[in-house]
Amino acid sequence: MSFFARFAQNRGALIGLIILSLIVLMAILAPLLFPDSPWRMVQRPFLSPLEVDGFWLGTDTMGRNVASGLMHGAWVSLLIGLVSTSVALLIGVPLGAVAGYYGGLVDDALMRFTEFFQTIPNFALAIVLVAIMQPSVTSIVLAIALVSWPPVARLVRAEFMSLRHREYVEAARLVGQGNLTIILRQILPNTLSPIIVLASLMVATAILLESALSFLGLGDPNVMSWGYMIGAARTVIRQAWWLSFFPGVAILLTVLALNLVGEGLDDALNPKLSRERQ
């Protein structure tokens, strides 16, 4: 069975893919449908949904269009999720590969380093980093990447450790291939499936982290994000619950979709494992 056939067999994964496509579409269409800045005050504050034409989701405490914020926020969430995951992979994959391939003291040193980062409470570290570096898209991406690479390193290390004594790798060493060739050609391609699956789940976690940071007021002050919208509406939740409700649903759906897609990828890329799991 092909990769796509296996992926499509998982109904949840298909639903996830559809939701995710819609959210990507939202992000792309945001500047076309709402060319104005989502920060602009365009109407009376506290309009409830559908109260005034053109403001399906109402306006917030400052009279800004909630629908516009929601669509622009999609772009920010996806961007930060993808970029921070990529940075985390750039740290974690080489680190894990070197630790797992060479073993011994190198492994010891790198793993102590990884453990150190794993011991520090994740979210607290992200808060401290963003607070000290001052909130901006760059500092948020860096902070999220810095707290999310350890699982990548551990996964890649474990894969490398189990593969480096696999007979085909030893055969490659015996015929005289160098370490770099063996790492890149023999081992890395065979670790890609679990890395891809983990990465899709990490994007989801990164989006959750970003929203939590923005909720606490650590978002980039120049970009509209879902977490910020919820945080800003928190104090008025008794009067206008919908201001917090819709951005929350948006986060939930995005993260859910990414998780569903991740599970589908897992089924499709590791068919034997997932069959055993059922």
Added chain:
Amino acid sequence: MSEPVLSLRGLTLSLPKGADRPHAVEEVSYDVQRGEILCVVGESGSGKSMAANAVMGLLPKGVRPTAGEAIFDGKDLLRMTEKQHRALRGLRISMIFQEPMTALNPLMRVGAQISEVFEAHGRLTGKERQARALELLIEVGIPQPEKAIRAYPFELSGGQRQRVMIAMALALEPELLIADEPTTALDVTTQAQILELIRDLQQRHGMAVMFITHDFGVVAEIANRVCVMREGRIVELGTAREVLDHPRHQYTRDLIAAIPGSVIPETRTGETPAPLLEVRNLRKVFRSRGGLFKPAREVQALHDVGFTLAPGETLGIVGESGSGKSTLGRCVVRLERPDSGSLSLSGIDLSSLAGEALRRERRRVQMIFQDPYASLNPRTRVGMAIAQGPVANGVPKAQALARADELLELVGLGGVADRFPHEFSGGQRQRIGIARALALDPELIVADEAVSALDVSIQAQILELLEELKQKLSLSLLFITHDLRVAAQICDRIIVMQHGRIVEQGTAREVFLTPQAAYTRELVEAIPGRGHALVGA
């Protein structure tokens, strides 16, 4: 003849959709009589274990009976409810499995696991259960039974764990014992002990035993009657003597002929030239690195090992697990670095080379690996897998690929260079592995258990191929195996190892037919089927 304990009539088990054939077993009928051992023998994929699983009610998911019956004590096991079936399991029918290392719960003490059998069927009180468990452990001959009863499985050896499994199976004096390859995972001397134990207990308790195996040597040791299976069907059924001495079916004859060691070649004579490989005082100790708060541990894998190998010679290294034979092989190809001693190949010492210097010398010694499924990169086409060596040593890619084609032809797999490993069977992959080892025109090839993972008929073909290549290319071969029969068949000389030391070396005939060291004698005597003219001239 009295009523059989178990009677299979036309048993057919269907496989789930998408399997390589519709039925696991088809129209299988045989009886197991009180007080006899019936051996069900076949190669992998023959469906030999499936009938046993159906009898136990432990069929894997997706496999279900579609026809026939399995009569036990007048009732059809296939039509029982799970609850009725459960009441029989462990009480009147019990089973032991192949892998003693994983068959016991790692978190429970041995005594508790045996007591569970009584608990499952509501027998005895807690104290009595423990007392019975101890008696059983004594009966199956566990050393220090009072200690063993309180032990966790990881504290016991493989053979001891299999004894615990047998104790559990015997606990309630079942009428039928099913043994599914119970000795396959064990060393040959342990295997001999366990076979003796099973035979002994069977006679003492008068049980019926259904013994599943792939090894005709084991059949010769233990069977009263034999049922030979192939691709889900019975090929031949008869008494052990009939089947072993006068096999009627061609397939049975082939299987018996494929048992290695039935013919031991004459020792080649003639003056041996200067040695190709000279190993001296090789030592290797494995250390688990200690930490600030934990002590380091040491295992002596090689202890002053020395031998020579002449050009064109095949030298066998034989030993059980833990003998150091694999470490020796890995040191020779320099996947491990020996602690001390020398390893000179045509006069150049390989033992202390490292880095780039080692990489340049690597092409002179190549290896054939054990596991045909792990020895090829699943993402590399087989032609490229063979060509990688020459390419890494500076041969242009096109030329290396052309050479790979020739080599595949040589090992009997012409025109397949573009395929991926998963398209090949285990035997074919092993041929590809051999072609890869040949690609660099090495001076020496080390074969580490190169035929151990294969069915006996495939094993015979690969051994034949190696024999042929030896003649054609005058290969020098270091052949590592746990199986003295295989070594005797293919090697000129044999070295026997135990606990990291060489205990005996000599020509294959000498070692196999007139062993000198006590340990070698023990090994030879433990070979299953030896007393039955299946092995040895």
Added chain:
Amino acid sequence: MLYARLIASRLFKAVIVLFLIIIFNFFLIQMAPGDPAAIMAGEAGATDAEFLRQLTERFGLDQPLHVQLWRYVSGVAMLDFGFSYRQQVPVLDLILERLPATLLLTGTAFVLSLVLGIVAGSLAAARVKKPSGSLIMALALVFYATPLFWVALMAVVLFSVYLDWLPAYGMYTVGAGHTGLAMALDVGKHLILPATTLALFFMAIYTRMTRASMLEAAQQDYVKTARAKGLAPRVIQRRHVLRNALLPIITLAGLQAGQMVGGAILTETVFAWPGIGRLMYEALQQRDYNLLLGIFFFSAALVIVFNIVTDLVYRLADPRIKEGS
């Protein structure tokens, strides 16, 4: 003896980690915007120049970096985390005052999530391929994907604003002056919403992990052995499958400790629960970096203590590990 050695080795490691965090904190202060003296004083502009000069002298900020580092490290080693000028209290006092509330919240949420997660995960494993099993997993996935702070807010809207069942804010009813049992009940009532919302996310994790782990354990040979003995399915599930499946859960629970502290920051913020999470939020609002880093250090120390405990529990549960490895 073995345990003594083990604990010694773990404590040694913990000291190193904490030491590294102190150094890390020191460099963060250097990186923070503005004058480090001002940060220690609690934000630039908040104090007069003379006071800043005194501070600079007192903390040796005119000294070379390594001298400053030494002073900082030895200060923290003596549990001196500096002064929160915003709140006019030493950082240590603030944290110690708030710590019990956080321990109560995270402890309750931890037990709740672990127990419910294991129960739900075992049920889902037993009902694999059945609608009820799928439903459990779908719910777990939704809880896993929901932002914690949003669940908290929605819980407030539903249970406090509309249904008016439970208090939305704080730890005590203000001005009620309860004592003894009445006070415990009052705190308990305030605890329900924050502890449950914090537990939901972790319960989802444990549910998924328990199910996967149990399905894997069910494939093992020893389970086939247990069936061959004629044991009842329920006994097999409990004694053979679940016991083995729980080992990886213990490890996971240890790793989740850090996440739990992070979650507490969000829940305490929403529910105005007077713990160190809420304190961290206040420190953020007031740009009180000294306090922020003090809390950061303490939360790391909490996680380390918790990790040591799970490590010991694991060793009790798995007879195979006898050496410190």
